[in-house]
Structure formats: structure tokens, C-alpha cells
Amino acid sequence: MNTVAVETAMRQIADQEIRPRFRALAEDDISSKSSPNDLVTVADVEAERALTPLLSAIEDIPVVGEEATELNPALPEVLATASAAWTLDPVDGTWNFAHGSPEYAVMVARVAGGDTDAGWILHPETGDLLRGGRALAPEVVAGDGTVTPIDTVHDAPARPLSQLRGMATLTFAPGPVAEGLAGLTMDVNEITPPRMCAGWDYWDLVTGTLDFLMYFRAKPWDHAPGAAIARALGFTVRHLDGAEYRPGDPGRPFLAARAQEWDALAAAITARAGGAF
Incomplete structure (x- = not known):
């Protein structure tokens, strides 16, 4: 290559x-x-x-x-x-x-x-x-x-959800799911608005400005580049049902976070969404 x-x-x-x-x-x-x-x-x-x-x-x-x-x-x-x-x-x-x-x-x-x-x-x-x-x-x-x-996060210690800062794009979430996920702000430190550019969101993730990203629309050209880079650094990029994100599997919500914190975040998100995933 x-x-x-x-x-x-x-x-x-x-x-x-x-x-x-x-x-x-x-x-x-x-x-x-x-x-x-x-x-x-x-x-x-x-x-x-x-x-x-x-x-x-x-x-x-x-x-x-x-x-x-x-x-x-x-x-x-x-x-x-x-x-x-x-x-x-x-x-x-x-x-x-x-x-x-x-x-x-x-x-x-x-x-x-x-x-x-x-x-x-x-x-x-x-x-x-x-x-x-x-x-x-x-x-x-x-x-x-x-x-x-860029420093990897493979050996980074896990942190409680209350310390995590992330971005969640809820624009394409069904109404009841979006309403439930508004409560995620009670579980984590902060939910920031998207930059309207995945190429800047992923940069924030891998350089430590953000701790997680959550998306509801998975267009491959938006997410394949960032997912490849994030995974190389030790981040987990999966759909909320646990399946690995793959560019050829469109449209399903997914979460990118450090492997050490992915399960806890996914559980909190699923709970807030009423188990919709």
C-alpha cells in the first residue's frame, strides 16, 4: 500500500x-x-x-x-x-x-x-x-x-462513566430513542454537539479531546477512515448489539470508545434508549 x-x-x-x-x-x-x-x-x-x-x-x-x-x-x-x-x-x-x-x-x-x-x-x-x-x-x-x-490507548486505565466526555449524533435517532438518550448526560461528564464533520470528530477522539463517539447513520465514506485509525490505536468500534462495525453494513448505530470503557458505555446507552438496540 x-x-x-x-x-x-x-x-x-x-x-x-x-x-x-x-x-x-x-x-x-x-x-x-x-x-x-x-x-x-x-x-x-x-x-x-x-x-x-x-x-x-x-x-x-x-x-x-x-x-x-x-x-x-x-x-x-x-x-x-x-x-x-x-x-x-x-x-x-x-x-x-x-x-x-x-x-x-x-x-x-x-x-x-x-x-x-x-x-x-x-x-x-x-x-x-x-x-x-x-x-x-x-x-x-x-x-x-x-x-x-499518536499515543495508543491499549494500556490506558478504565475510567468511570462520570469522567467521560463524548459526542453523540442523535439527528437520525427515532424520536423516543433520542429522548431517552438525552438522559445520557446524567451518566457521563459531558455530551458535546457534533462538529458537522466526522473528519474532525474522529480527530478529537484519537487525540484525546473526546472519549467516545456515537453515530446513528453509518455512511461508509464518513466512518471507514476514522474507524481504521481508531482501531489501530486501541479503540473499539462496534454496533450497540456488539457486532463489529464494517463499512459494508450500512445504517446501524454504532459506538467508538476505548475498549476498557466500551461495554459500560454501550450498556448505559442501551438502557437510556429503552433497550431499543
Whole structure:
């Protein structure tokens, strides 16, 4: 796996197709998908169009991109059947990007045997790139090439729930479940709002700003990269019924947390949701 080529391609397309359009979008450069808050911009489309062939040239495997899936909804099924595939989110956090916030990302993952293999998360406006996977050491690569390893959590002591700070995205939770999970704030130290960009949420998790992440919608391009990196650091990423998160298994809520605390968190979440999982 040529990680240097992946990172070079991500930075190249960010500089060519995304950053020049940041805070420079015309009104007709932005449109909605399934809802008024689900945006797509010309930067999303052009970046995916440019980055897809570069990934295929690095390794000739299917590329499951967010924008390509809009045209072919069956495309993500290949993640469960192909021996290997790429996932691609050309602009994760499009709402932020379209509204002038630097909290957006370019995300790529390699999926092998239906499971996360390696992930890359680039923050174009800072130049920092987070990488990691089964055979890829978790590190931050700055824009100047400086590499900083990330400490693993394999040997971290377990802490009580009352000390944990996390993020829970309840937007797609059924009403009664969302109402029940509002009570999770009584079990943990704090529930923070999402950054509207998984590429920043996972960064917060693996660098210790947050202790857990919970999501209700599992689009593969949003979560395969972060899950690969988090697992390489010793985090557990599972559905609340205990099944391992896999990019080809869409739509089910899942929790990412240190292995030492995952079971207690999952039990608290399930209890608050009335056993709905």
C-alpha cells in the first residue's frame, strides 16, 4: 500500500479543487441533496472526479465515493463483496465548507475483506493529515512533512462513566430513542454537539479531546477512515448489539470508545434508549 501516493493525491486535489473555492462559492455552486441541510458544492463534485482516477491508479480497486453513490445508490454494496475497495469523501463537512468554516476534511479509506484496513483524514485548511490502520502506524503528518506519532490507548486505565466526555449524533435517532438518550448526560461528564464533520470528530477522539463517539447513520465514506485509525490505536468500534462495525453494513448505530470503557458505555446507552438496540 503506497500511503505516500495516497497522501500526495489528497493534498494535490485539495489544493487544486477545494481550497481555491473555500469562501469563494457562488450561489449556484451550492445545491441540496435529500434535504435542505444536506448540501453538495462544485468542490465536492470536482474533487471526487479528480481524486477517483488517482486512487484507481494507486491500486486498481473499486472507488466508492459519496457523490458517485448519489448517481448509483447500489455502489456501496461492493464494500461487502470486493476483496478490496476505496472509500472517498471529497469534502466531509460540506455544510461547514459552504458556510466558510475551516472544519471540513478530505477522507479516504481502504477496505479489505469488507472491513476497515487503513484511513487518511486531511484537514486542508491546516495542512494536517491523520493516518493509521492495520499495517499503518497512527500518525499526524503536518503540511511541512513533520510526522508525530499518536499515543495508543491499549494500556490506558478504565475510567468511570462520570469522567467521560463524548459526542453523540442523535439527528437520525427515532424520536423516543433520542429522548431517552438525552438522559445520557446524567451518566457521563459531558455530551458535546457534533462538529458537522466526522473528519474532525474522529480527530478529537484519537487525540484525546473526546472519549467516545456515537453515530446513528453509518455512511461508509464518513466512518471507514476514522474507524481504521481508531482501531489501530486501541479503540473499539462496534454496533450497540456488539457486532463489529464494517463499512459494508450500512445504517446501524454504532459506538467508538476505548475498549476498557466500551461495554459500560454501550450498556448505559442501551438502557437510556429503552433497550431499543
